[in-house]
Every structure is written in C-alpha cells, then in structure tokens.
Amino acid sequence: MSVPSITPIRWCDDGHLELLDQRALPDRHLTLDVTSADGAAEAIRAMVVRGAPAIGITAAYGVVLAALKQRGSDWQPGVEAAITILAASRPTAVNLFWALERMHQVIAIHRHEEVAPVTALLEAARTIHRQDLDDNLTMGELGADLISREAPCAVMTHCNTGALATGGHGTALGVIRSAWSRGLITHVHANETRPWLQGARLTAWELDQEGIPVTLAVDSAASLLMAQGKVGWLIVGADRIAANGDVANKIGTLALAVQARYFGVKVMVVAPSSTFDLEVASGDAIPIETRDARELTHQGERVVAPEKINIYNPVFDVTPASLIDAIVCERGVIEHPDHAGVVRMIETCRGTEVCHNLSRTYERKDPE
Numbered sequence: 460m461s462v463p464s465i466t467p468i469r470w471c472d473d474g475h476l477e478l479l480d481q482r483a484l485p486d487r488h489l490t491l492d493v494t495s496a497d498g499a500a501e502a503i504r505a506m507v508v509r510g511a512p513a514i515g516i517t518a519a520y521g522v523v524l525a526a527l528k529q530r531g532s533d534w535q536p537g538v539e540a541a542i543t544i545l546a547a548s549r550p551t552a553v554n555l556f557w558a559l560e561r562m563h564q565v566i567a568i569h570r571h572e573e574v575a576p577v578t579a580l581l582e583a584a585r586t587i588h589r590q591d592l593d594d595n596l597t598m599g600e601l602g603a604d605l606i607s608r609e610a611p612c613a614v615m616t617h618c619n620t621g622a623l624a625t626g627g628h629g630t631a632l633g634v635i636r637s638a639w640s641r642g643l644i645t646h647v648h649a650n651e652t653r654p655w656l657q658g659a660r661l662t663a664w665e666l667d668q669e670g671i672p673v674t675l676a677v678d679s680a681a682s683l684l685m686a687q688g689k690v691g692w693l694i695v696g697a698d699r700i701a702a703n704g705d706v707a708n709k710i711g712t713l714a715l716a717v718q719a720r721y722f723g724v725k726v727m728v729v730a731p732s733s734t735f736d737l738e739v740a741s742g743d744a745i746p747i748e749t750r751d752a753r754e755l756t757h758q759g760e761r762v763v764a765p766e767k768i769n770i771y772n773p774v775f776d777v778t779p780a781s782l783i784d785a786i787v788c789e790r791g792v793i794e795h796p797d798h799a800g801v802v803r804m805i806e807t808c809r810g811t812e813v814c815h816n817l818s819r820t821y822e823r824k825d826p827e
C-alpha cells in the first residue's frame with residue numbers, strides 16, 4: 460500500500476515544527492513554521508492543523524518545543540505549563556489529551572534530571588507520529604476486509620479523515636484508500652461538510668490527488684444518494700468514543716447514521732485506540748466544541764447571513780452505538796459495538812498500560 464506524500468506535520472532538524480496550513484487548501488499550498496508550544500496551541504485552535512490524531516501529534520511536538528526553550532534545572536514547570544496550554548486548544552478530540560499524557564509520562568520518568576529531556580520527548584513525539592501511520596495502515600486493511608464481504612460498492616464519507624487529519628494514510632479515508640487499492644470500492648461520495656468544508660477542500664483534494672473517483676455533494680444530498688441505493692457503506696472517523704461505543708464526530712454524522720439505518724446503509728467508524736475514552740460512560744458526557752459564528756455568517760470576506768442574528772455552530776455531534784455497525788481500531792473490529800465490546804477491545808489494545816484515565820489529567824474541566 461503506497462502512502463501518499465501528503466505530510467501535514469513535519470518536525471525539522473533545526474528544532475521547529477512545519478505545519479501545512481489546511482485553511483488554505485485546496486488552492487494554496489502554504490506552510491506555517493511553529494517554534495513554541497503557544498504557536499502549536501494556536502495552530503490547533505485556528506485549525507491550521509485539524510483532525511483528532513493530527514491534533515494529538517502536533518501537541519506532542521508542541522511539548523518538545525517547550526522543552527527546547529527551558530534553561531537550567533528548573534525546567535519542569537515550564538514544560539507542564541505548556542501541556543496545560545496545549546490541552547486548552549480544543550475540547551472534543553480525546554487524542555489531544557491522550558498524547559499529552561504520553562508526553563507527561565516521559566517528563567515524570569526524567570523529572571530528577573538537571574536539564575529538560577528534549578531527546579526523550581522528541582522520541583516520544585516521533586513514536587506517536589510513526590505509530591499513528593502504522594495503525595492507520597492496519598485499520599485500512601481491517602476496514603477493507605469488512606467491505607470485502609460483499610460485492611464492490613460505492614461508499615460515502617464525511618469531513619476529512621485522511622493523511623491531512625492523521626500521521627498519514629488516514630482513518631476512515633485510510634480504509635477507503637486500502638479498499639480502493641484492493642478493488643473493493645467503485646466510487647466515493649464526499650460530503651462537503653459545512654461549515655468548514657473539510658470534505659470539499661480536503662477530502663475531495665486528497666482523493667483527486669490519487670485518482671480515486673470522488674463525487675462531492677452538499678451535505679443535505681446524502682439522504683437522496685442513500686435513497687437511490689448509491690451507497691453501500693458510510694465510513695467516518697471519530698474524535699472521541701465513549702465506553703459504551705457512542706461516537707463523537709464531525710457535525711452531521713448523527714444525521715447520516717440515522718439516514719443510513721433507515722436506508723439500509725452500513726455504518727463504519729474508524730479510529731485508533733487513542734480515540735477511545737473509557738472515562739466517559741456514554742456520549743452524553745463528551746464535550747462538544749462550538750466555534751465562531753463567523754463560520755456561518757461569512758464565506759471568506761462575503762457576508763452570507765445577517766451578522767447580528769443568533770448562531771448555533773456546534774462542530775461535533777454524538778452518534779449512539781446502536782446506529783453503528785462496526786468500529787475499526789488498530790487491534791481489531793468491534794461489530795455492533797456496546798460497552799462490553801469496547802472494553803474488551805481497549806483492554807486488548809492497551810494491555811497492562813493503565814491508559815483509561817489518560818484524558819482526565821489534562822482535559823479542560825470546563826468544556827465550551
């Protein structure tokens with residue numbers, strides 16, 4: 460499986476982070492050099508980089524940037540402060556808190572050292588980055604195996620879950636890439652994914668770059684495509700999966716899952732184990748980010764709605780486990796997910812490593 464050359468996150472040998480500015484895609488290919496944890500947090504907040512795994516990877520490198528700036532033996536408060544700043548950058552994707560906890564574990568191991576453990580922190584960040592790509596390639600095959608159970612079909616995806624949202628290959632889009640390479644899918648229907656247009660600007664761009672047949676449609680056309688029998692699978696990513704299998708994902712996923720159930724379309728969620736949060740019993744407790752009203756009142760500089768009206772702009776919603784046919788993670792597939800299936804899978808994924816409360820340490824207690 461060839462991995463496309465899209466690299467949204469690159470650690471540079473001179474000690475800075477280079478981010479592909481996803482706000483400029485598809486027509487402009489701009490990069491942003493980040494040299495501080497504050498800069499990394501702002502890049503996440505402003506969606507220069509976005510996508511649950513990519514946010515965690517960026518935050519991990521942000522901790523390295525903080526460590527590089529520490530001088531002398533009293534380095535730990537400065538690095539811990541950076542972790543707190545990074546944890547406040549976005550509230551829903553639990554991968555952010557999972558990655559920060561992994562970095563904190565490195566700090567704890569080296570806490571008695573005279574200087575900040577830059578080398579160890581950089582290795583930890585690089586491992587998180589590399590492991591995400593490896594996991595995506597594994598999930599790509601596991602998800603494609605599910606699709607292979609029946610004749611090749613067209614699939615639908617929402618938002619962007621590709622190389623731009625991860626360490627490479629992608630989660631849901633990684634399954635689509637793998638299934639396409641095995642001749643298991645015939646076409647991809649990409650929803651534009653308002654208001655930030657991740658589907659139009661990012662997913663359509665990724666698939667077009669690789670010659671995978673894609674049709675872009677407005678979000679509200681999804682049910683018509685399903686009604687016409689043009690979709691075999693709805694394949695989406697996740698930002699946080701609760702202990703009972705409820706899935707927080709880009710706004711619109713819940714409606715798509717309801718429609719899919721009505722029209723007999725199967726629903727697959729694809730996410731690494733770092734997306735699971737066993738400390739959250741159900742989707743009700745997942746913090747849902749709301750973003751700037753300007754995302755609805757403006758398109759670029761053009762005003763497209765009265766600027767003073769009330770705006771509701773939640774950018775995630777929660778799909779109940781009962782509407783999901785399969786959750787694919789790097790160690791296996793949870794079919795017809797429920798609490799027992801999730802816990803069994805995550806215990807397997809994480810072995811003895813006590814990770815369940817990973818997201819709790821740094822998660823902002825007052826979600827938006």
Ligand SMILES: CSC[C@H]1O[C@H](OP(=O)(O)O)[C@H](O)[C@@H]1O
Binds near residue numbers: 509625630709
């Ligand atoms: C594999 S990315 C998971 C998830 O992240 C996206 O959200 P955003 O673009 O706001 O960061 C979207 O919900 C994807 O499904």
